[in-house]
Amino acid sequence: MNHRVTYLLGPEHIELREEPVPLPREGELLVRIRAAITCGTDVKVFRRGGHPRMLQVPTPFGHEFAGTVEESGPGVTGYEPGDRVVVANSAPCGRCAYCEAGRENLCRDLQYLNGAFADYIRIPERFVRTSTHRFDGDLPYEVAALLEPLACVVHGVDACKLGDGAEALVYGAGPIGLLLTAVLAAGGHRVAVADPNPQRLEVARVLGARETVEVSRGSGEAGRLRTYSRDGDGFDCAIDATGVPEVWQDAVSCVRPGGVVNFFGGCPPATRISLDTALVHYNELTLKGAYHHRPATVSQALDMLSRKTLDPRPLLSAEVPLENLENALRSMMAKEVLKVVVRP
Ligand SMILES: [Zn+2]
Numbered sequence: 001m002n003h004r005v006t007y008l009l010g011p012e013h014i015e016l017r018e019e020p021v022p023l024p025r026e027g028e029l030l031v032r033i034r035a036a037i038t039c040g041t042d043v044k045v046f047r048r049g050g051h052p053r054m055l056q057v058p059t060p061f062g063h064e065f066a067g068t069v070e071e072s073g074p075g076v077t078g079y080e081p082g083d084r085v086v087v088a089n090s091a092p093c094g095r096c097a098y099c100e101a102g103r104e105n106l107c108r109d110l111q112y113l114n115g116a117f118a119d120y121i122r123i124p125e126r127f128v129r130t131s132t133h134r135f136d137g138d139l140p141y142e143v144a145a146l147l148e149p150l151a152c153v154v155h156g157v158d159a160c161k162l163g164d165g166a167e168a169l170v171y172g173a174g175p176i177g178l179l180l181t182a183v184l185a186a187g188g189h190r191v192a193v194a195d196p197n198p199q200r201l202e203v204a205r206v207l208g209a210r211e212t213v214e215v216s217r218g219s220g221e222a223g224r225l226r227t228y229s230r231d232g233d234g235f236d237c238a239i240d241a242t243g244v245p246e247v248w249q250d251a252v253s254c255v256r257p258g259g260v261v262n263f264f265g266g267c268p269p270a271t272r273i274s275l276d277t278a279l280v281h282y283n284e285l286t287l288k289g290a291y292h293h294r295p296a297t298v299s300q301a302l303d304m305l306s307r308k309t310l311d312p313r314p315l316l317s318a319e320v321p322l323e324n325l326e327n328a329l330r331s332m333m334a335k336e337v338l339k340v341v342v343r344p
């Protein structure tokens, strides 16, 4: 039997190919994909034609998905055909010093899973062991498929170590900035969001932002943004979800003494920022990088989705059949949509 798989072949070049449905080998699962979701990373790899850590062309791609177990390989127990599962897009080794310290996102042998834009996907053994989660029937597939970005965001918020009812400023109201907003608001924090796009700020309000600020693209507005904090002295925490170096720099000027700056958005390779050393020193700022997710934050994120602690559905702007994936990626590039549900 054949199925359809989307291949990334080069910059802005994808192709839907027919190939035999893979057979699950020892320790593996075959999953029928019911919903996949487009992500900013997909847009980046589509534009660049690959990713230095995750993808070398030609390759199947797409990494946010949920589906049903079609078949278990030899030696796999505990799964029945029809079980609803979501699989995180990475699997740590479980043996290195980072894994042992509970910092699996820094694992020296982190493996990535790609190939969500297809009818079926074979789940490798390590992913079956560490990254596959069953979920209940009342959680829609397209919401379960948001597990990966939500787990990253939970990891990022966790890294800020906020006190109760903290004041946070989120830069960027793209999908990640909006998820950060939803998680912070659900945690009882007071969130302000800055973005140039008024429609996206509208969604931020729906997801729980108390304040939204329309800013020009780029930077230079730290002084104005600081005035949106309760006493004008700055935020307890500023989180960048833009990946723009100038914004990273701005974020440092937006927090109060003792505040935390979380550099969540990855900037283009080889970029640098400069720091006001006196500000960092005398105000005892904490500057924190955050990358990816850990098994603990994946479990936490699934729990939040299952318990409906937050409703991420405003992020899903549209739905397309698998054959229209390219249109979905292009409308993401044009910032006409946040995330798109892709149905096989
Ligand atoms: Zn993603």
Ligand SMILES: [Zn+2]
Binding pocket: 092, 093, 094, 095, 096, 097, 098, 099, 104, 107, 108, 109, 110
């Ligand atoms: Zn490891």
